[in-house]
Amino acid sequence: MLTPVTDPDGAPFWQYAAQGELRVQACADCGELRFPPRPCCPHCRSFDTEWHLTDGRGRVWSYAVPHPPLLPDYAAQAPYNVVVVELEEAPRIRLVGNLVSEAGAALNSLDPHRVRIGARVHAVFSDGLVQWMLS
Amino acid sequence: MTGVGGLKDATAIVGIGQTPFAKHLPEDERTLACKAVLAALDDAGIAPGEVDALASYTMEETDEVELAKAVGFGDLTFFSKVGYGGGGSCATVAHLAAAIATGQATVGVAWRSRKRGSGPRPWTNTAVQLPTPAQWTRPFGLLRPADEIAVLARRYMYEYGATRDHLFNVALACRNRANQNPAAIMYDRPLTREMYMTSRWISEPLCLFDNCLETDGALACVVVSRERARDCRHTPAYLHSAAQGLPAQHHGMVNYWNDDPLTGPAWTAARHLWKHADFTPQDVDVAQIYDAFTPLVPLSLEGYGFCGRGEGGAFTEQGALEIGGRLPLNTGGGGLSEAYVHGFNLINEGVKQLRGTSTAQVPGAATCLVTAGEGVPTSALLLRS
Numbered sequence: 001m002l003t004p005v006t007d008p009d010g011a012p013f014w015q016y017a018a019q020g021e022l023r024v025q026a027c028a029d030c031g032e033l034r035f036p037p038r039p040c041c042p043h044c045r046s047f048d049t050e051w052h053l054t055d056g057r058g059r060v061w062s063y064a065v066p067h068p069p070l071l072p073d074y075a076a077q078a079p080y081n082v083v084v085v086e087l088e089e090a091p092r093i094r095l096v097g098n099l100v101s102e103a104g105a106a107l108n109s110l111d112p113h114r115v116r117i118g119a120r121v122h123a124v125f126s127d128g129l130v131q132w133m134l135s
Numbered sequence: 136m137t138g139v140g141g142l143k144d145a146t147a148i149v150g151i152g153q154t155p156f157a158k159h160l161p162e163d164e165r166t167l168a169c170k171a172v173l174a175a176l177d178d179a180g181i182a183p184g185e186v187d188a189l190a191s192y193t194m195e196e197t198d199e200v201e202l203a204k205a206v207g208f209g210d211l212t213f214f215s216k217v218g219y220g221g222g223g224s225c226a227t228v229a230h231l232a233a234a235i236a237t238g239q240a241t242v243g244v245a246w247r248s249r250k251r252g253s254g255p256r257p258w259t260n261t262a263v264q265l266p267t268p269a270q271w272t273r274p275f276g277l278l279r280p281a282d283e284i285a286v287l288a289r290r291y292m293y294e295y296g297a298t299r300d301h302l303f304n305v306a307l308a309c310r311n312r313a314n315q316n317p318a319a320i321m322y323d324r325p326l327t328r329e330m331y332m333t334s335r336w337i338s339e340p341l342c343l344f345d346n347c348l349e350t351d352g353a354l355a356c357v358v359v360s361r362e363r364a365r366d367c368r369h370t371p372a373y374l375h376s377a378a379q380g381l382p383a384q385h386h387g388m389v390n391y392w393n394d395d396p397l398t399g400p401a402w403t404a405a406r407h408l409w410k411h412a413d414f415t416p417q418d419v420d421v422a423q424i425y426d427a428f429t430p431l432v433p434l435s436l437e438g439y440g441f442c443g444r445g446e447g448g449a450f451t452e453q454g455a456l457e458i459g460g461r462l463p464l465n466t467g468g469g470g471l472s473e474a475y476v477h478g479f480n481l482i483n484e485g486v487k488q489l490r491g492t493s494t495a496q497v498p499g500a501a502t503c504l505v506t507a508g509e510g511v512p513t514s515a516l517l518l519r520s
Contacts, residue, residue, distance in 0.1 A: 002261060004270040014270075035392055036268045042384065061391070062293070064285035065339035066276055071259065074276045079336070082277045084286055084391050094391045096272045107276055112339070117293050129274060 001073045004129075009037040012051055018128040023051040024093055035093045054093075056123030057135070058085040061094055065112045080107035081115045085132055100124075100131045110134075143411060146232040147364035147371035148518070150179025150357030151483040156320050156474035159253040160351040167353035168197040168248035169205050175355040180368040181242055188213035188240030188358075190227040192477060194220055197248055213240040217379075219387070221425060221470075221508030222400065224478035225516045229377035231358040241359065247479040248353035256349075272389050281346055281428065283388040284510060285338035288430035291397055292340060297448030299340065302429040303331045305464070306344045306471055308456035309426060313468025316494040320348050321472040345429040347470035354479040356486065372486040375502075375519045376412040380404030381512040388510050400513035401438025401506065408515050409440065416440040419517075420500040421488050422462050423481035426469045431509045436462075439504060439515070458495055466495040481505050482516070489520040 006014055009025075016023040026033045027041035028048035040047050063083040068075045080098065087093045099119075101109040104126035120135040152174025154160070154167050162170070176183055186208045189199050193216045203211060213234040217223030224247070231243030258279045277283060291297055310326040313319035326344065334343040364371035380403035384393040409415065416439060424435045433447025441462055442450040456464035467473045467484035474480050485503040487493040493500075500520075507514040 002274045004274050006270050010270050036271055036386075062286045062290035064277070064282050064289060064341075065336070066278065066282050066285075067336040067338065069256075070276070070278055071261065074278060077276075079339070080276055082275050082282060082286070092392070092394060096277055096389070096391070097275050117290070 002071070009039060013037060014128060016051060017125060017130050020125045022054045022056045022123045022130055024054055024087070024090070026050050026052040033090050033093055035095070054087055054089060057088045058121055059088065060084070060099070060115065060117050060119045060121060061086040062117060063115050074107070077107040079112055081110065081112045083115065083132060085121055095130065097130055097132050100133060102133065103131060142232055142236050142374070142377060144373045144375055144519070145236040145361055146358050147361055147373045148228065148356050148486050149359050149364050149367035149369065149371050150175040150181065151355070151486050152176070152178055153318070153354040153480070153483060154352050156318060156350050156352040157252060158320070158349065158351065160250070164248045164250050164353070165197045165201055165205070167351070168202055168246055171248060171353035171355040172202065172244055172246050173206055175244065175357050178368065179357040181357060181359070183207045184209045185242045186244050187211055188231055188234050188243035190215045190217070190230045190243065190245045192216060192220070192223045192227065192247055193218040194477070195247060213243070217514070219508070219511040221427060221477040222511035222513040224425070224482060224507040224514065225377065225505055226379050226507065226514035228356065228358060228374065228482060228516055229379065229514060232374045232377060235358060235360055241363070243358040244355055245358065246353065246355035247477050249476055250351045251475060252349045252351040268386065268389060277389070279338070280388055281341055282338045284428045284430060285341045287390065287396060287510070288428070289340050291430060291434065294397065295445035295448060297433060299332070301433060301448035301451050302345055303328060304451035304456060305426065305429040305432045306331060309465045309469040309471040311457060312466045312495045313472035316467050316473060319468040319473040320350060321468060341428060341430070347427045347475040348472070350474040350476055352474050352476050354476055354483050356482060370490045370520060372489040372518045372520065374516060376408050376517040377515070378404040378407035379512070379514045380407070385512065387512070390510065397434065399434060399438060399509050400511065401435045401509045404513050404515045405439045408517060412517050414502060418502055419462065419504050420502050421466060421497040422464055423466070423469070423485045423503065423505045424464060425478045425481065425506045425508045426465055426471045427475065427508060429471070432464065435506055435509045438509065439506065458497060463497050466493050466497065478507055485516070485518050489518055
């Protein structure tokens with residue numbers, strides 16, 4: 001399985017995820033949330049950032065169900081869902097992930113037919129990655 | 136408008152060339168590039184020694200030095216490469232036009248050579264950071280361009296009621312044109328609705344026939360000033376308007392992180408394209424719209440102003456994209472059914488339409504829109520005869 005190849009802007013996200021927290025980069029001056037992380041606030045051009053703790057609740061914005069050909073570790077689990085989740089408290093912050101039956105479960109642990117746009121979901125954590133479960 | 140009007144009809148495409156298209160060609164990419172470029176120059180009636188400008192894609196692996204020394208170009212005074220994969224196709228021609236219109240060069244060649252049919256699929260390379268925010272997507276199995284677009288396609292279908300039949304209409308129009316084009320990979324392979332609806336999934340909601348071909352091949356074209364164009368062998372295809380488009384807060388193929396992810400680079404390019412044009416979308420006789428995936432076509436139909444927001448799916452109904460329809464599409468077969476060479480075949484097909492030599496000729500075609508990849512920083516051309 002591929003692990004996140006992080007950069008200086010993204011690394012804090014993964015450090016917090018490893019601690020079981022879903023935090024999103026925010027401007028320390030104007031407070032705007034932004035994702036993906038980047039060096040400078042596109043609203044006020046401030047370089048001061050903080051990491052806003054979210055409650056991990058969201059809704060499925062869209063999803064795909066990949067089938068082979070895929071990289072071998074992914075082909076072995078296909079078909080599986082990949083969801084884009086919109087955070088309830090910040091609808092323009094969207095995170096790509098997988099809807100699973102429980103934390104740490106395989107990508108194909110939930111029947112793809114149970115995935116719906118608009119479904120309420122919440123974040124769970126496993127091996128430093130954020131996963132999602134139906135709420 | 137002095138200055139900004141300086142590009143309008145100032146240059147023309149006067150030569151086009153291509154190699155055969157196949158799943159596997161024996162020649163390497165460099166050889167294919169040389170053959171396509173020499174074919175385009177021969178078509179124009181211009182000697183290689185007169186070429187002084189080049190433009191291609193950043194993903195092109197035959198560089199200017201290799202090409203120039205192999206085919207015997209003269210001294211080059213302008214060379215440029217455009218990024219973002221298939222989003223750069225039309226911009227190669229636009230950069231040459233700008234160089235020629237401003238006196239930096241006189242004869243420009245744009246080209247693309249690619250062994251995507253027999254070579255590796257870029258997404259299988261796990262050692263490099265692909266030009267997407269890979270850390271946010273690839274660990275979760277969003278691995279391929281088809282997966283990235285499938286997410287946007289699902290949302291588009293959900294918001295606007297577009298259906299798989301609408302996507303089929305796109306695939307069918309391209310296949311029908313390929314069935315008229317002996318150079319097309321799918322020349323002798325008709326497509327039916329049953330084949331489409333029962334084909335295997337690649338990334339739901341996209342099936343096999345929603346995805347472009349994987350092709351070995353190369354193409355090139357030659358750009359000169361409008362004065363020089365009059366002395367060339369064929370009817371010039373004048374470059375009426377050209378634009379690139381990178382919208383504010385755009386994220387490439389994983390454009391999930393802004394206010395309106397379904398408004399892509401096409402909208403940005405289109406605003407500039409039409410601002411500098413003497414005609415409107417209603418005046419376009421034939422369109423060559425980038426079709427790496429079928430959903431890019433309804434999105435582009437909206438972006439370039441052929442219909443309203445959310446109407447791209449419905450636009451494809453009642454044969455609108457076929458010959459005789461409201462907007463004949465991808466008349467050589469496009470990336471879906473002629474060849475996928477990062478959209479360069481769409482440029483050359485646009486020129487054929489304006490010359491009147493397409494294998495699926497739109498009678499009297501005098502204006503053609505050509506677009507580059509939607510869903511990535513893009514570019515577009517308006518050509519006229």
